[in-house]
Amino acid sequence: MRPVSRRRVLQGGAVTATAVTGVAGSPFAGFGGLVQAAPRGTVPDSAWEELNRSLTGTLIRPEDDGYNTWGHPQNLRYDAKRPAGVAVCHTARDVRTAVLWAARTGVHLAARSGGHSYGGYSATTGLLVDLGQLDRVRVDRREGTVTVGAGARNTDLYNALQPFGAALSAGRCPTVGISGLTLGGGFGFSSRMLGLTCDSLLRTTVVTAAGNLLESDAVRHSDLFWACRGGGGGNFGINTEFTFRTTPVDRVSVYQLDWDWEDVPAAFAAVQALVMAAPNAFSCRIGGGAAGRTRKEIRSRRTLSALGQYFGPADELRELLDPVLRAARPQRVLIENRTFWQAKDFFYHSVPSGRYAVSSRYLDRPLPERGVEAFVDAVDVWPGSSNPDGAGMAMFAWGGAIGDTGPRETAFWHRSARFLLATETTWAEQDPPSLVRANLAWLNALNHALEPYDNGYAYQNFIDPALRDWKRAYYGGNYPRLTEVKHAYDPGDLFRFRQSITG
Numbered sequence: 001m002r003p004v005s006r007r008r009v010l011q012g013g014a015v016t017a018t019a020v021t022g023v024a025g026s027p028f029a030g031f032g033g034l035v036q037a038a039p040r041g042t043v044p045d046s047a048w049e050e051l052n053r054s055l056t057g058t059l060i061r062p063e064d065d066g067y068n069t070w071g072h073p074q075n076l077r078y079d080a081k082r083p084a085g086v087a088v089c090h091t092a093r094d095v096r097t098a099v100l101w102a103a104r105t106g107v108h109l110a111a112r113s114g115g116h117s118y119g120g121y122s123a124t125t126g127l128l129v130d131l132g133q134l135d136r137v138r139v140d141r142r143e144g145t146v147t148v149g150a151g152a153r154n155t156d157l158y159n160a161l162q163p164f165g166a167a168l169s170a171g172r173c174p175t176v177g178i179s180g181l182t183l184g185g186g187f188g189f190s191s192r193m194l195g196l197t198c199d200s201l202l203r204t205t206v207v208t209a210a211g212n213l214l215e216s217d218a219v220r221h222s223d224l225f226w227a228c229r230g231g232g233g234g235n236f237g238i239n240t241e242f243t244f245r246t247t248p249v250d251r252v253s254v255y256q257l258d259w260d261w262e263d264v265p266a267a268f269a270a271v272q273a274l275v276m277a278a279p280n281a282f283s284c285r286i287g288g289g290a291a292g293r294t295r296k297e298i299r300s301r302r303t304l305s306a307l308g309q310y311f312g313p314a315d316e317l318r319e320l321l322d323p324v325l326r327a328a329r330p331q332r333v334l335i336e337n338r339t340f341w342q343a344k345d346f347f348y349h350s351v352p353s354g355r356y357a358v359s360s361r362y363l364d365r366p367l368p369e370r371g372v373e374a375f376v377d378a379v380d381v382w383p384g385s386s387n388p389d390g391a392g393m394a395m396f397a398w399g400g401a402i403g404d405t406g407p408r409e410t411a412f413w414h415r416s417a418r419f420l421l422a423t424e425t426t427w428a429e430q431d432p433p434s435l436v437r438a439n440l441a442w443l444n445a446l447n448h449a450l451e452p453y454d455n456g457y458a459y460q461n462f463i464d465p466a467l468r469d470w471k472r473a474y475y476g477g478n479y480p481r482l483t484e485v486k487h488a489y490d491p492g493d494l495f496r497f498r499q500s501i502t503g
Protein backbone atom coordinates (compact mmCIF):
# COMPACT_ATOMS: atom_id res chain seq x y z
CA MET A 1 0.00 0.00 0.00
CA ARG A 2 1.10 3.52 -0.62
CA PRO A 3 1.57 5.69 2.51
CA VAL A 4 -1.35 7.89 3.46
CA SER A 5 -0.58 11.25 5.01
CA ARG A 6 -2.66 11.67 8.15
CA ARG A 7 -5.02 14.57 8.04
CA ARG A 8 -4.91 17.24 10.70
CA VAL A 9 -8.42 17.96 11.84
CA LEU A 10 -11.58 18.60 9.97
CA GLN A 11 -12.17 22.27 10.53
CA GLY A 12 -13.48 25.50 9.07
CA GLY A 13 -16.90 26.85 8.23
CA ALA A 14 -19.57 25.56 5.89
CA VAL A 15 -18.07 24.60 2.54
CA THR A 16 -19.57 25.42 -0.80
CA ALA A 17 -19.69 22.42 -3.06
CA THR A 18 -19.21 24.08 -6.41
CA ALA A 19 -20.45 21.11 -8.37
CA VAL A 20 -23.66 20.42 -6.56
CA THR A 21 -26.67 19.08 -8.36
CA GLY A 22 -29.72 17.23 -7.18
CA VAL A 23 -30.03 13.48 -7.69
CA ALA A 24 -33.78 13.19 -7.45
CA GLY A 25 -35.03 9.75 -8.32
CA SER A 26 -31.90 7.84 -7.32
CA PRO A 27 -32.80 4.68 -5.46
CA PHE A 28 -30.03 5.19 -2.93
CA ALA A 29 -30.45 4.37 0.68
CA GLY A 30 -28.54 3.30 3.71
CA PHE A 31 -26.18 6.15 4.48
CA GLY A 32 -26.98 7.16 8.05
CA GLY A 33 -30.61 6.44 7.28
CA LEU A 34 -30.85 9.57 5.10
CA VAL A 35 -32.04 9.25 1.55
CA GLN A 36 -32.72 12.84 0.60
CA ALA A 37 -30.58 14.76 -1.85
CA ALA A 38 -29.25 18.00 -0.43
CA PRO A 39 -30.54 21.22 -1.97
CA ARG A 40 -28.22 23.06 -4.32
CA GLY A 41 -25.76 25.21 -2.40
CA THR A 42 -23.65 24.47 0.59
CA VAL A 43 -22.81 21.22 2.24
CA PRO A 44 -22.42 21.77 5.96
CA ASP A 45 -19.27 20.74 7.75
CA SER A 46 -21.34 18.31 9.75
CA ALA A 47 -21.97 16.32 6.56
CA TRP A 48 -18.26 16.13 5.78
CA GLU A 49 -17.59 15.15 9.39
CA GLU A 50 -20.16 12.42 9.10
CA LEU A 51 -18.40 11.12 6.01
CA ASN A 52 -15.07 11.32 7.76
CA ARG A 53 -16.35 9.28 10.70
CA SER A 54 -17.85 6.67 8.40
CA LEU A 55 -14.66 5.93 6.49
CA THR A 56 -12.01 3.50 7.63
CA GLY A 57 -9.76 5.41 5.25
CA THR A 58 -9.12 9.13 5.40
CA LEU A 59 -11.04 12.20 4.34
CA ILE A 60 -8.73 15.00 3.22
CA ARG A 61 -10.05 18.53 2.99
CA PRO A 62 -8.36 21.58 1.44
CA GLU A 63 -7.18 22.78 4.85
CA ASP A 64 -5.61 19.44 5.75
CA ASP A 65 -1.96 18.49 5.56
CA GLY A 66 -1.26 16.51 2.46
CA TYR A 67 -4.16 17.95 0.47
CA ASN A 68 -1.75 19.25 -2.15
CA THR A 69 -0.31 15.84 -2.82
CA TRP A 70 -3.75 14.24 -3.13
CA GLY A 71 -5.54 16.86 -5.18
CA HIS A 72 -3.58 16.86 -8.47
CA PRO A 73 -4.77 15.21 -11.68
CA GLN A 74 -2.03 13.73 -13.89
CA ASN A 75 -2.88 16.19 -16.65
CA LEU A 76 -2.13 19.48 -14.90
CA ARG A 77 -4.25 21.25 -17.49
CA TYR A 78 -7.12 20.40 -15.14
CA ASP A 79 -5.30 21.28 -11.93
CA ALA A 80 -7.66 24.14 -11.15
CA LYS A 81 -10.44 21.59 -10.66
CA ARG A 82 -9.63 20.89 -7.02
CA PRO A 83 -11.78 18.63 -4.85
CA ALA A 84 -13.72 19.87 -1.82
CA GLY A 85 -12.77 16.56 -0.24
CA VAL A 86 -10.75 13.46 -1.07
CA ALA A 87 -12.07 10.18 0.33
CA VAL A 88 -8.98 8.01 0.47
CA CYS A 89 -10.74 4.65 0.46
CA HIS A 90 -9.18 1.65 2.19
CA THR A 91 -11.95 -0.84 1.52
CA ALA A 92 -14.80 -1.49 -0.89
CA ARG A 93 -17.06 -0.52 1.99
CA ASP A 94 -15.41 2.91 2.08
CA VAL A 95 -16.21 3.27 -1.60
CA ARG A 96 -19.82 2.43 -0.88
CA THR A 97 -19.89 4.94 1.99
CA ALA A 98 -18.50 7.67 -0.27
CA VAL A 99 -20.96 6.88 -3.06
CA LEU A 100 -23.96 6.95 -0.73
CA TRP A 101 -22.75 10.16 0.87
CA ALA A 102 -22.43 11.84 -2.53
CA ALA A 103 -25.85 10.58 -3.54
CA ARG A 104 -27.39 11.92 -0.35
CA THR A 105 -25.66 15.31 -0.32
CA GLY A 106 -25.77 15.94 -4.05
CA VAL A 107 -22.02 16.65 -4.12
CA HIS A 108 -20.54 15.66 -7.47
CA LEU A 109 -18.22 12.69 -7.20
CA ALA A 110 -15.46 11.36 -9.41
CA ALA A 111 -13.53 8.12 -9.03
CA ARG A 112 -9.78 8.21 -9.37
CA SER A 113 -7.58 5.16 -9.74
CA GLY A 114 -4.42 5.98 -11.70
CA GLY A 115 -5.55 9.58 -12.32
CA HIS A 116 -4.41 9.48 -15.96
CA SER A 117 -7.65 10.56 -17.64
CA TYR A 118 -6.57 12.62 -20.65
CA GLY A 119 -9.69 14.74 -20.24
CA GLY A 120 -9.24 15.34 -16.51
CA TYR A 121 -12.43 13.41 -15.71
CA SER A 122 -11.07 11.94 -12.51
CA ALA A 123 -10.85 15.49 -11.17
CA THR A 124 -13.82 17.19 -9.54
CA THR A 125 -14.64 20.18 -7.41
CA GLY A 126 -16.78 17.87 -5.30
CA LEU A 127 -15.82 14.57 -3.70
CA LEU A 128 -12.86 12.74 -5.17
CA VAL A 129 -13.13 9.03 -4.43
CA ASP A 130 -9.51 7.94 -4.43
CA LEU A 131 -8.93 4.23 -4.90
CA GLY A 132 -5.13 4.29 -4.83
CA GLN A 133 -4.94 2.35 -1.56
CA LEU A 134 -6.92 -0.54 -3.01
CA ASP A 135 -3.86 -1.67 -4.91
CA ARG A 136 -3.53 -5.28 -3.82
CA VAL A 137 -2.78 -7.80 -6.57
CA ARG A 138 -3.31 -11.53 -5.93
CA VAL A 139 -2.28 -14.23 -8.35
CA ASP A 140 -4.06 -17.59 -8.35
CA ARG A 141 -1.52 -19.87 -9.99
CA ARG A 142 -3.87 -22.86 -10.09
CA GLU A 143 -6.67 -20.94 -11.80
CA GLY A 144 -4.25 -18.90 -13.92
CA THR A 145 -5.94 -15.68 -12.85
CA VAL A 146 -4.96 -12.43 -11.23
CA THR A 147 -7.22 -10.29 -9.05
CA VAL A 148 -6.39 -6.62 -8.98
CA GLY A 149 -7.62 -3.92 -6.61
CA ALA A 150 -9.02 -0.84 -8.34
CA GLY A 151 -6.05 1.29 -7.31
CA ALA A 152 -3.39 -0.93 -8.87
CA ARG A 153 -1.38 0.44 -11.75
CA ASN A 154 0.35 -1.22 -14.67
CA THR A 155 3.55 -1.58 -12.66
CA ASP A 156 1.77 -3.25 -9.71
CA LEU A 157 0.18 -5.76 -12.05
CA TYR A 158 3.40 -6.59 -13.90
CA ASN A 159 5.39 -6.87 -10.66
CA ALA A 160 2.89 -9.30 -9.17
CA LEU A 161 2.73 -11.44 -12.31
CA GLN A 162 6.45 -11.67 -13.09
CA PRO A 163 7.28 -14.42 -10.54
CA PHE A 164 4.55 -16.55 -12.12
CA GLY A 165 5.68 -16.13 -15.72
CA ALA A 166 2.17 -15.20 -16.81
CA ALA A 167 0.74 -11.95 -18.10
CA LEU A 168 -2.10 -10.16 -19.79
CA SER A 169 -1.89 -7.29 -22.18
CA ALA A 170 -1.68 -4.09 -20.14
CA GLY A 171 -0.37 -0.61 -20.86
CA ARG A 172 3.03 0.89 -21.50
CA CYS A 173 3.08 3.65 -18.88
CA PRO A 174 3.87 2.22 -15.43
CA THR A 175 1.56 4.59 -13.54
CA VAL A 176 -1.62 4.28 -15.63
CA GLY A 177 -4.37 2.69 -13.51
CA ILE A 178 -5.68 -0.77 -14.36
CA SER A 179 -9.22 0.49 -13.64
CA GLY A 180 -9.36 3.21 -16.28
CA LEU A 181 -7.27 1.16 -18.69
CA THR A 182 -9.61 -1.85 -18.51
CA LEU A 183 -12.90 0.04 -18.48
CA GLY A 184 -11.98 1.87 -21.68
CA GLY A 185 -10.40 -1.14 -23.44
CA GLY A 186 -6.65 -1.06 -22.75
CA PHE A 187 -3.96 -1.74 -25.30
CA GLY A 188 -0.20 -2.19 -25.22
CA PHE A 189 2.58 -3.92 -27.07
CA SER A 190 1.05 -7.34 -26.38
CA SER A 191 -2.51 -6.58 -27.54
CA ARG A 192 -2.18 -7.91 -31.08
CA MET A 193 -1.15 -11.22 -29.50
CA LEU A 194 -3.22 -11.35 -26.27
CA GLY A 195 -6.13 -9.02 -27.00
CA LEU A 196 -7.05 -5.85 -25.12
CA THR A 197 -6.84 -5.61 -21.34
CA CYS A 198 -10.64 -5.80 -21.15
CA ASP A 199 -10.62 -8.99 -23.24
CA SER A 200 -8.90 -10.83 -20.38
CA LEU A 201 -11.43 -9.65 -17.80
CA LEU A 202 -13.35 -12.48 -16.11
CA ARG A 203 -15.23 -10.59 -13.43
CA THR A 204 -15.37 -7.26 -11.69
CA THR A 205 -16.96 -5.92 -8.52
CA VAL A 206 -18.86 -2.65 -8.82
CA VAL A 207 -20.35 -0.28 -6.25
CA THR A 208 -23.50 1.07 -7.85
CA ALA A 209 -25.32 4.35 -7.29
CA ALA A 210 -27.70 2.52 -4.96
CA GLY A 211 -24.76 1.44 -2.82
CA ASN A 212 -24.91 -2.19 -3.87
CA LEU A 213 -21.67 -4.11 -4.20
CA LEU A 214 -22.28 -6.21 -7.29
CA GLU A 215 -20.19 -9.06 -8.60
CA SER A 216 -20.48 -9.03 -12.36
CA ASP A 217 -19.28 -11.59 -14.86
CA ALA A 218 -20.61 -13.54 -17.84
CA VAL A 219 -23.51 -14.83 -15.70
CA ARG A 220 -24.14 -12.37 -12.87
CA HIS A 221 -25.14 -8.86 -13.98
CA SER A 222 -23.79 -9.76 -17.37
CA ASP A 223 -25.05 -6.50 -18.89
CA LEU A 224 -22.91 -4.54 -16.45
CA PHE A 225 -19.99 -6.88 -17.13
CA TRP A 226 -20.44 -6.24 -20.85
CA ALA A 227 -20.36 -2.47 -20.26
CA CYS A 228 -17.24 -2.70 -18.08
CA ARG A 229 -15.31 -4.00 -21.06
CA GLY A 230 -14.94 -0.85 -23.12
CA GLY A 231 -17.88 1.26 -21.92
CA GLY A 232 -15.45 3.73 -20.34
CA GLY A 233 -14.50 4.65 -16.77
CA GLY A 234 -16.72 6.74 -14.55
CA ASN A 235 -20.03 5.79 -16.19
CA PHE A 236 -21.81 2.98 -14.34
CA GLY A 237 -20.47 2.82 -10.80
CA ILE A 238 -17.12 2.44 -9.10
CA ASN A 239 -15.28 -0.81 -9.73
CA THR A 240 -13.38 -2.01 -6.69
CA GLU A 241 -11.78 -5.18 -8.06
CA PHE A 242 -11.00 -6.89 -11.38
CA THR A 243 -10.13 -10.54 -12.05
CA PHE A 244 -8.30 -11.38 -15.27
CA ARG A 245 -7.23 -14.57 -16.96
CA THR A 246 -3.51 -14.72 -17.65
CA THR A 247 -1.39 -16.31 -20.38
CA PRO A 248 2.08 -17.82 -19.88
CA VAL A 249 4.82 -15.59 -21.30
CA ASP A 250 8.53 -16.17 -21.68
CA ARG A 251 10.96 -14.69 -24.17
CA VAL A 252 10.22 -12.03 -26.77
CA SER A 253 12.29 -9.68 -28.89
CA VAL A 254 12.09 -5.90 -29.13
CA TYR A 255 13.11 -3.28 -31.65
CA GLN A 256 13.65 0.42 -31.88
CA LEU A 257 14.46 2.17 -35.14
CA ASP A 258 15.37 5.87 -35.19
CA TRP A 259 15.35 7.90 -38.39
CA ASP A 260 16.30 11.36 -39.54
CA TRP A 261 13.33 13.66 -39.98
CA GLU A 262 13.79 13.63 -43.76
CA ASP A 263 12.90 9.94 -43.76
CA VAL A 264 9.36 10.47 -42.40
CA PRO A 265 7.51 9.65 -45.68
CA ALA A 266 9.57 6.54 -46.50
CA ALA A 267 9.55 5.24 -42.92
CA PHE A 268 5.80 5.69 -42.45
CA ALA A 269 5.06 3.99 -45.77
CA ALA A 270 7.35 1.02 -45.09
CA VAL A 271 6.28 0.49 -41.48
CA GLN A 272 2.58 0.68 -42.32
CA ALA A 273 2.99 -1.80 -45.18
CA LEU A 274 4.73 -4.18 -42.80
CA VAL A 275 1.99 -3.84 -40.17
CA MET A 276 -0.71 -4.67 -42.72
CA ALA A 277 0.95 -8.03 -43.44
CA ALA A 278 2.57 -8.80 -40.07
CA PRO A 279 1.61 -11.72 -37.81
CA ASN A 280 -0.22 -11.09 -34.53
CA ALA A 281 3.07 -11.65 -32.70
CA PHE A 282 4.35 -8.33 -34.05
CA SER A 283 3.46 -4.95 -32.55
CA CYS A 284 4.42 -1.46 -33.54
CA ARG A 285 4.26 2.19 -32.65
CA ILE A 286 5.64 4.65 -35.13
CA GLY A 287 5.75 8.20 -33.91
CA GLY A 288 7.42 11.50 -34.43
CA GLY A 289 7.26 15.12 -33.51
CA ALA A 290 9.23 18.03 -32.20
CA ALA A 291 9.99 19.92 -29.02
CA GLY A 292 11.30 23.37 -28.25
CA ARG A 293 10.37 27.00 -27.92
CA THR A 294 12.02 28.64 -30.92
CA ARG A 295 11.89 27.65 -34.61
CA LYS A 296 15.60 26.83 -34.48
CA GLU A 297 15.13 24.60 -31.44
CA ILE A 298 12.10 22.91 -32.95
CA ARG A 299 13.92 22.18 -36.22
CA SER A 300 16.83 20.60 -34.37
CA ARG A 301 14.58 18.55 -32.08
CA ARG A 302 12.43 16.68 -34.58
CA THR A 303 12.48 12.94 -34.01
CA LEU A 304 11.01 9.88 -35.66
CA SER A 305 11.12 6.32 -34.35
CA ALA A 306 9.36 2.99 -34.50
CA LEU A 307 9.33 0.51 -31.68
CA GLY A 308 7.61 -2.68 -30.76
CA GLN A 309 7.72 -6.23 -29.58
CA TYR A 310 7.69 -9.61 -31.26
CA PHE A 311 6.64 -12.87 -29.62
CA GLY A 312 9.57 -14.72 -31.19
CA PRO A 313 13.37 -14.53 -31.47
CA ALA A 314 15.33 -11.51 -32.66
CA ASP A 315 16.57 -13.18 -35.85
CA GLU A 316 12.97 -13.72 -37.00
CA LEU A 317 12.15 -10.16 -36.01
CA ARG A 318 15.09 -8.86 -38.05
CA GLU A 319 13.81 -10.77 -41.05
CA LEU A 320 10.33 -9.30 -40.60
CA LEU A 321 11.77 -5.79 -40.36
CA ASP A 322 14.07 -6.24 -43.33
CA PRO A 323 11.79 -4.51 -45.90
CA VAL A 324 11.55 -1.51 -43.57
CA LEU A 325 15.31 -1.42 -43.00
CA ARG A 326 15.87 -1.44 -46.74
CA ALA A 327 13.17 1.08 -47.66
CA ALA A 328 14.22 3.70 -45.12
CA ARG A 329 17.66 3.22 -43.58
CA PRO A 330 17.46 4.16 -39.87
CA GLN A 331 20.17 6.13 -38.08
CA ARG A 332 20.02 3.68 -35.21
CA VAL A 333 18.80 0.10 -35.10
CA LEU A 334 18.17 -1.94 -31.99
CA ILE A 335 16.80 -5.47 -32.40
CA GLU A 336 17.34 -7.68 -29.37
CA ASN A 337 16.10 -10.71 -27.48
CA ARG A 338 14.56 -9.94 -24.09
CA THR A 339 12.41 -11.64 -21.51
CA PHE A 340 8.81 -10.43 -21.54
CA TRP A 341 9.61 -8.52 -18.31
CA GLN A 342 12.73 -6.87 -19.68
CA ALA A 343 10.68 -5.83 -22.69
CA LYS A 344 8.08 -4.24 -20.45
CA ASP A 345 10.87 -2.25 -18.75
CA PHE A 346 12.26 -1.27 -22.16
CA PHE A 347 8.87 0.18 -23.12
CA TYR A 348 8.11 1.92 -19.80
CA HIS A 349 7.40 5.48 -20.68
CA SER A 350 5.18 8.18 -19.20
CA VAL A 351 4.89 10.91 -21.81
CA PRO A 352 2.86 13.12 -22.02
CA SER A 353 3.15 14.93 -18.73
CA GLY A 354 2.52 18.41 -17.42
CA ARG A 355 -0.23 20.09 -19.41
CA TYR A 356 -1.42 18.55 -22.61
CA ALA A 357 -4.18 17.75 -25.09
CA VAL A 358 -4.52 14.44 -26.94
CA SER A 359 -6.83 13.35 -29.75
CA SER A 360 -7.22 10.01 -31.47
CA ARG A 361 -8.76 8.40 -34.55
CA TYR A 362 -8.93 4.91 -35.98
CA LEU A 363 -7.88 4.03 -39.51
CA ASP A 364 -9.01 1.02 -41.54
CA ARG A 365 -6.02 1.34 -43.88
CA PRO A 366 -2.57 2.94 -43.86
CA LEU A 367 -2.31 6.70 -43.70
CA PRO A 368 -1.60 7.71 -47.33
CA GLU A 369 1.29 9.91 -48.37
CA ARG A 370 -0.93 13.01 -48.31
CA GLY A 371 -1.81 12.32 -44.68
CA VAL A 372 1.83 11.88 -43.74
CA GLU A 373 2.65 15.13 -45.56
CA ALA A 374 -0.08 16.89 -43.57
CA PHE A 375 1.67 15.77 -40.39
CA VAL A 376 5.11 16.95 -41.64
CA ASP A 377 3.62 20.31 -42.67
CA ALA A 378 1.98 20.63 -39.25
CA VAL A 379 5.27 20.06 -37.42
CA ASP A 380 6.78 22.85 -39.55
CA VAL A 381 4.29 25.33 -38.11
CA TRP A 382 3.94 24.00 -34.56
CA PRO A 383 3.97 27.10 -32.31
CA GLY A 384 6.33 25.50 -29.77
CA SER A 385 6.09 25.34 -25.99
CA SER A 386 8.22 25.05 -22.86
CA ASN A 387 7.12 21.47 -22.19
CA PRO A 388 10.00 19.12 -23.11
CA ASP A 389 7.44 16.55 -24.33
CA GLY A 390 6.63 18.80 -27.29
CA ALA A 391 4.03 17.76 -29.85
CA GLY A 392 3.58 15.02 -32.38
CA MET A 393 1.72 12.08 -33.81
CA ALA A 394 1.93 8.34 -33.15
CA MET A 395 0.40 5.40 -35.01
CA PHE A 396 -0.16 2.10 -33.23
CA ALA A 397 -0.66 -1.17 -35.06
CA TRP A 398 -4.20 -2.34 -34.24
CA GLY A 399 -5.78 -5.58 -35.40
CA GLY A 400 -4.44 -9.05 -34.62
CA ALA A 401 -6.13 -10.63 -31.58
CA ILE A 402 -8.02 -7.38 -30.91
CA GLY A 403 -10.18 -8.35 -33.89
CA ASP A 404 -10.89 -11.85 -32.57
CA THR A 405 -13.73 -10.43 -30.48
CA GLY A 406 -16.77 -9.01 -32.25
CA PRO A 407 -17.70 -5.31 -31.87
CA ARG A 408 -20.89 -6.15 -29.95
CA GLU A 409 -19.50 -8.97 -27.80
CA THR A 410 -18.11 -6.41 -25.39
CA ALA A 411 -18.76 -2.67 -25.20
CA PHE A 412 -15.49 -2.10 -27.03
CA TRP A 413 -16.52 -1.23 -30.57
CA HIS A 414 -13.21 -0.75 -32.42
CA ARG A 415 -12.41 -4.28 -33.46
CA SER A 416 -11.77 -4.08 -37.18
CA ALA A 417 -9.54 -0.99 -37.36
CA ARG A 418 -5.93 -1.46 -38.49
CA PHE A 419 -4.31 1.57 -36.85
CA LEU A 420 -4.90 3.86 -33.91
CA LEU A 421 -3.53 7.32 -34.58
CA ALA A 422 -2.94 9.77 -31.73
CA THR A 423 -2.00 13.43 -31.99
CA GLU A 424 -0.92 15.54 -29.08
CA THR A 425 0.53 18.80 -27.93
CA THR A 426 1.91 19.82 -24.57
CA TRP A 427 2.72 23.08 -22.82
CA ALA A 428 4.00 24.31 -19.48
CA GLU A 429 2.69 26.48 -16.67
CA GLN A 430 4.91 29.40 -17.67
CA ASP A 431 3.66 29.44 -21.27
CA PRO A 432 1.33 32.42 -21.89
CA PRO A 433 -2.37 31.76 -22.57
CA SER A 434 -1.91 32.95 -26.16
CA LEU A 435 0.64 30.18 -26.72
CA VAL A 436 -1.67 27.60 -25.14
CA ARG A 437 -4.44 28.74 -27.47
CA ALA A 438 -2.06 28.53 -30.42
CA ASN A 439 -1.16 24.96 -29.43
CA LEU A 440 -4.79 23.92 -29.19
CA ALA A 441 -5.57 25.58 -32.54
CA TRP A 442 -2.57 23.76 -34.02
CA LEU A 443 -3.85 20.39 -32.74
CA ASN A 444 -7.28 21.15 -34.08
CA ALA A 445 -5.88 22.01 -37.52
CA LEU A 446 -3.78 18.84 -37.63
CA ASN A 447 -6.81 16.75 -36.64
CA HIS A 448 -8.84 18.43 -39.33
CA ALA A 449 -6.16 17.64 -41.93
CA LEU A 450 -6.17 13.96 -40.88
CA GLU A 451 -9.96 13.61 -40.83
CA PRO A 452 -10.30 12.36 -44.44
CA TYR A 453 -8.30 9.25 -43.58
CA ASP A 454 -10.04 7.96 -40.44
CA ASN A 455 -13.03 5.65 -40.08
CA GLY A 456 -15.00 8.09 -37.92
CA TYR A 457 -14.16 6.44 -34.61
CA ALA A 458 -11.83 7.37 -31.75
CA TYR A 459 -10.39 5.63 -28.69
CA GLN A 460 -12.44 6.23 -25.53
CA ASN A 461 -9.36 5.88 -23.34
CA PHE A 462 -7.76 8.79 -25.18
CA ILE A 463 -10.78 10.78 -24.12
CA ASP A 464 -10.82 14.20 -25.69
CA PRO A 465 -13.11 16.96 -24.37
CA ALA A 466 -12.84 18.71 -27.76
CA LEU A 467 -14.38 15.79 -29.68
CA ARG A 468 -17.91 16.69 -30.72
CA ASP A 469 -19.52 13.50 -31.99
CA TRP A 470 -18.00 11.50 -29.12
CA LYS A 471 -20.94 9.14 -28.44
CA ARG A 472 -20.65 7.63 -31.88
CA ALA A 473 -16.87 8.03 -32.11
CA TYR A 474 -16.14 6.17 -28.86
CA TYR A 475 -18.95 3.65 -28.70
CA GLY A 476 -20.26 3.26 -32.25
CA GLY A 477 -23.25 0.92 -32.48
CA ASN A 478 -22.92 0.00 -28.79
CA TYR A 479 -24.04 3.39 -27.50
CA PRO A 480 -27.78 2.55 -27.31
CA ARG A 481 -27.08 -0.58 -25.25
CA LEU A 482 -24.73 1.38 -23.00
CA THR A 483 -27.54 3.84 -22.26
CA GLU A 484 -29.74 0.88 -21.23
CA VAL A 485 -27.08 -0.37 -18.82
CA LYS A 486 -26.67 3.15 -17.50
CA HIS A 487 -30.39 3.41 -16.93
CA ALA A 488 -30.47 0.08 -15.12
CA TYR A 489 -27.58 0.77 -12.74
CA ASP A 490 -27.45 4.56 -12.42
CA PRO A 491 -30.90 5.93 -13.25
CA GLY A 492 -30.26 9.16 -11.33
CA ASP A 493 -27.02 9.87 -13.26
CA LEU A 494 -24.88 10.00 -10.13
CA PHE A 495 -21.77 9.06 -12.11
CA ARG A 496 -21.48 11.82 -14.60
CA PHE A 497 -18.97 14.00 -16.34
CA ARG A 498 -18.94 16.04 -19.55
CA GLN A 499 -18.69 13.03 -21.83
CA SER A 500 -20.43 10.41 -19.70
CA ILE A 501 -23.05 8.00 -20.96
CA THR A 502 -26.55 9.09 -20.10
CA GLY A 503 -29.42 6.73 -19.39
Ligand SMILES: Cc1cc2nc3c(=O)[nH]c(=O)nc-3n(C[C@H](O)[C@H](O)[C@H](O)COP(=O)(O)OP(=O)(O)OC[C@H]3O[C@@H](n4cnc5c(N)ncnc54)[C@H](O)[C@@H]3O)c2cc1C
Nearest residue numbers: 113114115116117122171172173177180186187233234239
Ligand atom coordinates in the same frame (compact mmCIF):
# COMPACT_ATOMS: atom_id res chain seq x y z
C1 LIG B 1 0.96 8.94 -19.87
C2 LIG B 1 -0.19 8.10 -20.35
C3 LIG B 1 0.06 6.91 -20.99
C4 LIG B 1 -0.99 6.11 -21.45
N1 LIG B 1 -0.72 4.92 -22.07
C5 LIG B 1 -1.74 4.14 -22.47
C6 LIG B 1 -1.50 2.87 -23.08
O1 LIG B 1 -0.35 2.45 -23.25
N2 LIG B 1 -2.58 2.13 -23.47
C7 LIG B 1 -3.86 2.55 -23.28
O2 LIG B 1 -4.78 1.83 -23.65
N3 LIG B 1 -4.11 3.74 -22.71
C8 LIG B 1 -3.09 4.54 -22.29
N4 LIG B 1 -3.35 5.75 -21.71
C9 LIG B 1 -4.76 6.15 -21.53
C10 LIG B 1 -5.33 5.48 -20.30
O3 LIG B 1 -5.71 4.17 -20.59
C11 LIG B 1 -6.58 6.24 -19.82
O4 LIG B 1 -6.23 7.56 -19.55
C12 LIG B 1 -7.18 5.57 -18.60
O5 LIG B 1 -8.50 5.99 -18.44
C13 LIG B 1 -6.39 5.89 -17.35
O6 LIG B 1 -6.87 5.14 -16.27
P1 LIG B 1 -6.53 5.64 -14.79
O7 LIG B 1 -7.15 4.69 -13.84
O8 LIG B 1 -5.08 5.92 -14.69
O9 LIG B 1 -7.22 7.05 -14.82
P2 LIG B 1 -8.29 7.80 -13.93
O10 LIG B 1 -8.09 9.22 -14.33
O11 LIG B 1 -8.18 7.46 -12.51
O12 LIG B 1 -9.67 7.25 -14.49
C14 LIG B 1 -10.08 7.41 -15.83
C15 LIG B 1 -11.62 7.48 -15.86
O13 LIG B 1 -12.16 6.32 -15.24
C16 LIG B 1 -12.88 6.65 -14.05
N5 LIG B 1 -12.49 5.69 -13.04
C17 LIG B 1 -11.29 5.61 -12.41
N6 LIG B 1 -11.30 4.57 -11.57
C18 LIG B 1 -12.49 3.98 -11.67
C19 LIG B 1 -13.08 2.85 -11.06
N7 LIG B 1 -12.38 2.13 -10.17
N8 LIG B 1 -14.33 2.52 -11.38
C20 LIG B 1 -15.04 3.24 -12.28
N9 LIG B 1 -14.54 4.34 -12.89
C21 LIG B 1 -13.27 4.70 -12.60
C22 LIG B 1 -12.46 8.07 -13.71
O14 LIG B 1 -13.44 8.76 -12.99
C23 LIG B 1 -12.19 8.65 -15.08
O15 LIG B 1 -13.39 9.04 -15.70
C24 LIG B 1 -2.32 6.54 -21.25
C25 LIG B 1 -2.57 7.75 -20.59
C26 LIG B 1 -1.51 8.53 -20.15
C27 LIG B 1 -1.80 9.83 -19.46
